[in-house]
Amino acid sequence: MSLSEIKSRILRLREEMKKRGYSHALVTTRSNVFYFSNYRTPLPEDYYVYTVISLDAEPILYVPRLELDSAEEVSKVPVIGYSTYEVERRPGECCIVIKSPLDLIKDYCERTGTKVTKLLIDKLLHKLSIKMKEEGIEFEEESEVFKELRSIKSEYEVEMIRKAVEITEEAIVSTLSDLSKEPRERDIAAKLMQFLVAKGCEELAFVPIVASGPNAANPHYTYGDRVIRSDEVIIMDVGAVYCGYCSDITRTIVTGASPPKVRQYLDAVLEAQQEAIARIRDGVKACEVDKVAREVLSKYGLSRYFIHGLGHGVGIEVHEAPALSPSSTTTLREGMVVTVEPGVYITKVLGIRVEDVVYVSKSGCRVLTRLSRELYA
Numbered sequence: 306m307s308l309s310e311i312k313s314r315i316l317r318l319r320e321e322m323k324k325r326g327y328s329h330a331l332v333t334t335r336s337n338v339f340y341f342s343n344y345r346t347p348l349p350e351d352y353y354v355y356t357v358i359s360l361d362a363e364p365i366l367y368v369p370r371l372e373l374d375s376a377e378e379v380s381k382v383p384v385i386g387y388s389t390y391e392v393e394r395r396p397g398e399c400c401i402v403i404k405s406p407l408d409l410i411k412d413y414c415e416r417t418g419t420k421v422t423k424l425l426i427d428k429l430l431h432k433l434s435i436k437m438k439e440e441g442i443e444f445e446e447e448s449e450v451f452k453e454l455r456s457i458k459s460e461y462e463v464e465m466i467r468k469a470v471e472i473t474e475e476a477i478v479s480t481l482s483d484l485s486k487e488p489r490e491r492d493i494a495a496k497l498m499q500f501l502v503a504k505g506c507e508e509l510a511f512v513p514i515v516a517s518g519p520n521a522a523n524p525h526y527t528y529g530d531r532v533i534r535s536d537e538v539i540i541m542d543v544g545a546v547y548c549g550y551c552s553d554i555t556r557t558i559v560t561g562a563s564p565p566k567v568r569q570y571l572d573a574v575l576e577a578q579q580e581a582i583a584r585i586r587d588g589v590k591a592c593e594v595d596k597v598a599r600e601v602l603s604k605y606g607l608s609r610y611f612i613h614g615l616g617h618g619v620g621i622e623v624h625e626a627p628a629l630s631p632s633s634t635t636t637l638r639e640g641m642v643v644t645v646e647p648g649v650y651i652t653k654v655l656g657i658r659v660e661d662v663v664y665v666s667k668s669g670c671r672v673l674t675r676l677s678r679e680l681y682a
Contacts, residue, residue, distance in 0.1 A: 306343045306548070310461050311381040314341055314454070319360055321450050327425040331410060332356040336621045337427050337451050342366045344380045345507075345549050355409055356382065362417035367409045370400050385412070407436040427451045452626040456618055457640035462550060463664055466619065466642055467673045469506070469552035470662050473545045474676040476500040477556060484539065484560050484682035490515040490528040493541075501545045510544030510551040510623040521557075521656030524613055524648065535561035538655045539682075544623050551623040553644050555660030558680045570607065570649050570657045575678055577601035577647040578659055581615060581629075585643070585663060585670040591633040598647045599631075607649050616644040619662060641665040642673070 318341070322330060332338050338354045339345040344366060346354045354372070358364040364382045373386035386400035387409065394400055401412055414420060424437070424444040437444050458466070476497050483493060493515045501509060515528040521540040533539060542555040557571060577598040584597045595615040602608040614630030619642055627635035629643055637643075646660030661674040 306381065306461065308381045310459060311341065311343060313459065315358060315364060317454055318358060318450075321454065322358075322360060322425055325425070325447070325450070326423055327445075328360055328422040329410070329413075329419070330358045330425040330427075331406070331433075332358065332427055332451075333406075333430060334428050334451075336625075337455075338366070339549055339621060340451075340455055342380045342382050343549075344368070344376045344384075346372060346376075348372075355406060357410060357413040359413070359417060359419045362413075362419050365413055365416070367412075373398070373400065405436050406430060406433045407440070407442075425450065455620055456626040457638060458620060458642050458664075459640075462620060463642060463673075465548045465550035466552065466662065469510075469545050469547035469550055470554065470673050471675075472501060472504045472506060472547060473543050473552040473554050474674065475504065476545070477541055477543055477554065477676060477680075480541070481558070481680065481682045484533055484558065485535070487532050487534060490517055490520070490531050490533060493533070494528040497541075497543055501543075506545040506547050507549075508546045510546050510553060513544075514540060514542035514555075516540045516542075516656065519653045519655065522650045522652050522654060524650060524656065524658070533560060536564070537561070538567055538657065540656050540658055542658070542660065549621055551619050551621070553619050553623050553660060553662060554674055554676065555646055555658045556676065556678070556680050557657045557659060558682055560682045563681075567655065567657070569605070570655075571659075571679070573602055573605040573607055574647050574649055574657050574659055577611075578645055578661070578678075581645050581647065582661070582663060582670060582672065585637060585645070585665055587637060587639040587665060587667040589637050591627050591629045591635045591637055591643075592631055594637070594645075595629050595631055595633065598645075602647065602649065610649045610651060611647060612650055613648065616646050616660075618643050637665050639665055639667050 355367045366384045368376045370386040370388045376384045426446045429446040497513045512527045516526040517533045517539045520526050539558045544553040581598040616629035618625040648658030650656040664671040
């Protein structure tokens, strides 16, 4: 990721800060820290790494001391390590001792000669809020500011998502020849995971779903010991992370002969997806796109079996803004990247879902997924 990419993001955040009267921002979540610094912490929880951004001074990334070296290798903003206890510093090591995240803000202000008048936070930390109230610092948690910024993708981001999609498609195709050998679901899941890592993905976007037969009726089933038989339906839902960006693809695969009912359900789901995709463009309400898919399924008497939203944004996180659902209040804008994934789930019988990744533009949309929507093994 280039420095200009990071600078552009920081500039957009500063514009939002000015509109809302903020002098500083404290970025605390793993995904937002990555967005503004290019450093993706391996630590599983939020609140370990922080980026402090002000209207005028250079941002600073604060990381635990043990991450200092790795952060300095990739961060596009200056990095300072911190410890919660006194340490014997290595030669040239920049590390401060803190008692709470408020100490990071104080350190930033001392280094940059700035003063906090109002602080924007992406996710509120309880202990920090207590400390700031004690010291009379005005602050607000406005996670929506960050969600909206990240919902509009740059050309670089779209390309990284497209690359993640491409590798994921290859992973799915690599398993098709194995499905006729009556493997267990977990055998296919293992091959998917191994393939993605070998192809350069740093991690999985989520635990892959390999759901065969009646297991496919559970939308968030993962995988188990069930043996995949001939003449069955399999839902394969796979996502990878490439250069920090996610993919999310679902295909319904039929082994052997396709029963007539399965063909009818699949055709209905595919029609619903295509009609919804055709509705996507800048200025259209997200809930309207969801409605289009439901109306198609209703025509076939299947809308009652569509038990989730039509889709979601995808980027640094596999699920991010905007949501494509009946309750969504979002208007689609050029630069958004969303999934479109209608499904039909017959309890304890079967499930069918097809999911593609779509880029929103002023003239319509561009489907980033290229893998055939009809796969057989």
